[in-house]
Amino acid sequence: MRLNPLEVLGIVGPLASLFGLAYGIYSRKRSERKKELAYDLLAPLPIAQVMPAQGEYTLRVVYEQPGQEPVYIDRAFLHYLRFANFGRTPIRKEDLASGDPLRITFSRGKVLEVSLVGVTREVCQIAVSRVDREDGIASAHLAFEFLDYLDGALVRVVTDNKNTEIALRGTIIGMPEGIIRFKEAPTSWQMPPWGCILAMLLEVLAFASLPFAYRHITGSWSFVWVLALPLIPPLFLVLVIVLVSMFATTPRGRLEFPLPLRAPRWYRRALSFHERPIPEEAMLVEPERESSE
Numbered sequence: 001m002r003l004n005p006l007e008v009l010g011i012v013g014p015l016a017s018l019f020g021l022a023y024g025i026y027s028r029k030r031s032e033r034k035k036e037l038a039y040d041l042l043a044p045l046p047i048a049q050v051m052p053a054q055g056e057y058t059l060r061v062v063y064e065q066p067g068q069e070p071v072y073i074d075r076a077f078l079h080y081l082r083f084a085n086f087g088r089t090p091i092r093k094e095d096l097a098s099g100d101p102l103r104i105t106f107s108r109g110k111v112l113e114v115s116l117v118g119v120t121r122e123v124c125q126i127a128v129s130r131v132d133r134e135d136g137i138a139s140a141h142l143a144f145e146f147l148d149y150l151d152g153a154l155v156r157v158v159t160d161n162k163n164t165e166i167a168l169r170g171t172i173i174g175m176p177e178g179i180i181r182f183k184e185a186p187t188s189w190q191m192p193p194w195g196c197i198l199a200m201l202l203e204v205l206a207f208a209s210l211p212f213a214y215r216h217i218t219g220s221w222s223f224v225w226v227l228a229l230p231l232i233p234p235l236f237l238v239l240v241i242v243l244v245s246m247f248a249t250t251p252r253g254r255l256e257f258p259l260p261l262r263a264p265r266w267y268r269r270a271l272s273f274h275e276r277p278i279p280e281e282a283m284l285v286e287p288e289r290e291s292s293e
Contacts, residue, residue: 035095035175036087037147039168040182042080042263045271046162049075063112063158071112073160082261083168084120084152086180091147095173102170106131106138109161114140118154120260126153139169154261 050059063071081104085091096102104114111131119126126144133139142153157166168179 034087035089035091035172036085036180037083037091037168037172037175038086038180038182039081039083040257041166042082042267043271044077044079044159044162044164045267045274047076047078047158048073065113071110073110073112075160075162076112077159077162077164078267079157079159079164079166080154080263080267081157081166081168082118082152082154082257084150084257084261085147086150088149089174090149091172091174093143093145097171097173100169100171102142102168102172103139104128104142104155104157105165105167105169106140106157106159107165109159109164111138111140111157111159111164113156113158115156116153117156118260118262120151120153120258121148124148124151124153128153128155142168142170150258152257152261154263 048061048063050061060072061074061076063073063076114128114131116126116128124144124147126142129141129143131138131140144153157164170179172179
């Protein structure tokens with residue numbers, strides 16, 4: 001028995017659609033079982049700086065903390081580190097490897113303060129220790145009970161060096177690829193509204209063209225009602241074409257940290273001010289001294 005093109009399309013289309021649906025469900029479930037601890041570093045903000053002395057005087061900045069000796073510094077910079085679990089599988093404290101604990105490491109400059117300033121949920125019991133030095137490397141250990149999806153914390157770090165290298169280190173059981181830097185974190189993609197409208201229009205055109213294609217192939221309108229049976233093939237084919245085209249032409253967006261892990265508003269305003277270029281006419285230029293003959 002030889003099948004005509006419409007019969008082949010009516011058989012292959014539903015099978016392909018069912019396969020695509022099953023694969024999509026499998027991929028979704030597989031991605032939900034992942035642990036994805038990612039962190040981000042915000043730009044350093046100068047909060048204190050001693051200008052070069054222009055006369056016979058001395059300027060010093062004193063940094064004081066309760067219960068500690070005052071520290072004399074020339075400058076101070078504010079850094080923010082934030083981390084969160086972007087995976088659907090919880091990360092528990094038992095998932096932290098004892099041989100490589102979760103910690104924030106520092107190199108270059110002196111660390112003046114490390115403190116926790118924001119958490120997504122108090123029940124996670126996230127805590128950060130004081131800075132210790134082991135084998136010449138400064139680090140502050142992190143602890144928590146668990147991190148569900150998008151659970152995390154915002155950590156404030158004060159150093160005397162703008163170029164202090166800060167990183168989140170450690171081994172998480174179930175994350176053989178290691179902790180992810182946020183710039184390398186998995187990206188999410190969403191179809192824009194115009195893409196959804198275009199997909200709907202293409203679907204309507206695809207369904208409307210089927211009777212005319214049937215009339216062109218068979219030369220008759222007889223039994224045109226059978227076209228209502230294989231509705232999945234045009235739906236599947238057009239949907240694939242639209243998704244591929246939208247994916248290729250639309251920029252992929254990054255995952256976003258939850259609102260409790262955003263830096264304070266005053267920090268964002270001050271950072272935008274410091275990053276603003278200074279016009280040349282506003283720069284101080286020393287006048288040239290006239291040479292006496």
